[in-house]
Amino acid sequence: xIPLAWPLLLSAFLFTVGVIGVLVRRNAIVIFMSVxxxxxxxxxxxxAFARQMNSIDGQVFVFFVMTVAAAEVAVGLAIIVNxxxxxxxxxxxEANLLKG
Amino acid sequence: MIAPILFAAFAGILVVSSLLVIxxxxxxxxxxxxxxxxxxxxxxxxxxxxxxLGMVQIIVxxxxxxxxxxxxxxxxxxxxxxxxxxQIAVRRGLGWIAGGVMTAEAVLLVSRNxxxxxxxxxxxxxxxxxxxxxxxxxxxxxxxxxxxxxMVLLVxxxxxxxxxxxxxxxxxxxxxxxxPVAVPMATVIAPAPIAPATVPVTHAPEASA
Numbered sequence: 001x002i003p004l005a006w007p008l009l010l011s012a013f014l015f016t017v018g019v020i021g022v023l024v025r026r027n028a029i030v031i032f033m034s035v036x037x038x039x040x041x042x043x044x045x046x047x048a049f050a051r052q053m054n055s056i057d058g059q060v061f062v063f064f065v066m067t068v069a070a071a072e073v074a075v076g077l078a079i080i081v082n083x084x085x086x087x088x089x090x091x092x093x094e095a096n097l098l099k100g
Numbered sequence: 101m102i103a104p105i106l107f108a109a110f111a112g113i114l115v116v117s118s119l120l121v122i123x124x125x126x127x128x129x130x131x132x133x134x135x136x137x138x139x140x141x142x143x144x145x146x147x148x149x150x151x152x153l154g155m156v157q158i159i160v161x162x163x164x165x166x167x168x169x170x171x172x173x174x175x176x177x178x179x180x181x182x183x184x185x186x187q188i189a190v191r192r193g194l195g196w197i198a199g200g201v202m203t204a205e206a207v208l209l210v211s212r213n214x215x216x217x218x219x220x221x222x223x224x225x226x227x228x229x230x231x232x233x234x235x236x237x238x239x240x241x242x243x244x245x246x247x248x249x250x251m252v253l254l255v256x257x258x259x260x261x262x263x264x265x266x267x268x269x270x271x272x273x274x275x276x277x278x279x280p281v282a283v284p285m286a287t288v289i290a291p292a293p294i295a296p297a298t299v300p301v302t303h304a305p306e307a308s309a
Binding site: 001002006007010013014017018020021024025027029030032033034036037040043044047048050051056057059060062063064066067068069070071072073074075077078079080081082084085090 | 101103104107111114115118119121122127130131134137138141144145147148149150152153156157160161164165168169172173175176230233234237238241242245249252253255256257259260261263264266
C-alpha cells in the first residue's frame with residue numbers, strides 16, 4: 001500500500017516544474033508542454049485521492065480533464081501556428097504588439 | 101510489496117524527465133521527454149489501481165496529444181543549436197550499444213519461453229482493473245457531463261480548423277473570376293530574345309501604354 005503523501009508530493013513537484021517552465025521558457029510550445037505538466041499534476045492528485053477515499057469519482061474527473069486538455073492543445077496549437085505565420089517566431093516575448 | 105518499489109522507480113523517471121522537459125533547449129527533445137514523463141505517469145496510475153486511466157494516459161496523452169505537438173514543431177521547422185561531430189559519434193555509439201542490449205534481451209526472453217503476468221485467464225479477468233467500474237459511473241451518474249465533453253471536442257475541432265486556416269484561404273471564399281490576361285502581340289511575334297525571362301517585363305508597359 002502506497003501512502004497518500006507520496007503521490008501528493010510527486011504531484012506538487014510536477015506542478016512546480018510546470019509553473020517554472022511557464023515562467024522561465026520563452027518558446028510558446030514549451031510553455032504549452034509545461035501547462036500539460038500542470039494538468040497532469042492535478043490528475044495525479046485526483047487519482048491519489050480517489051485511491052485514498054476508495055471512490056471512483058476522482059478517476060472520472062481525470063477522464064474529463066484529459067478531454068479538456070486535448071481540446072485545449074488542439075486550439076492552442078492552432079493559435080501558435082497562426083502566430084508563427086504572422087511573426088515567423090513562436091517566442092512569446094516577440095509577440096508584444098499589445099505591450100503598453 | 102512490489103508496488104512501492106515500482107512507484108518509486110516511475111516517480112524517479114517522472115521527476116527527471118519532467119525536469120528535462122523545461123531544461124532542454126531543443127523543443128523536439130522537450131516533447132520526447134514529455135512522452136517519457138507521460139508514460140511514467142501511466143505506470144504510476146497502474147500502481148495506484150487506476151488501470152483504465154493508465155491506458156487512456158498512454159493512448160490520449162503519449163499518443164494523440166504528443167503527436168500533435170511534434171507535428172506542429174516539425175511543421176514550424178524551428179532553428180535549434182547544431183550538434184558537433186563528437187556528440188553525434190558518441191550518441192550513435194550509445195545507440196548501437198543500447199540496441200544490441202535490447203536485442204540480446206529479446207532473444208534471451210524468447211529463447212527461455214518467458215511470458216508476462218499470470219497465465220491463468222480467469223484470474224487475469226478478475227484482476228483486469230477498473231474499466232467496468234469507471235464505465236458504469238461514467239454512463240450513469242456523469243452521463244450529462246460526458247455528453248457535454250463531446251460538445252467541447254466538437255467546438256475545439258471547429259475552432260482549430262477555423263483558426264489554423266490561413267487568411268488567404270479565408271478571403272478567397274467567393275471565387276472571383278480570373279482576370280483575362282492580355283497577352284501583348286509584341287511578345288508573341290517578338291524575335292527570339294537572348295534573356296527570355298526579362299522580355300515580358302520589358303514589353304508589358306509598352307503594350308498597356
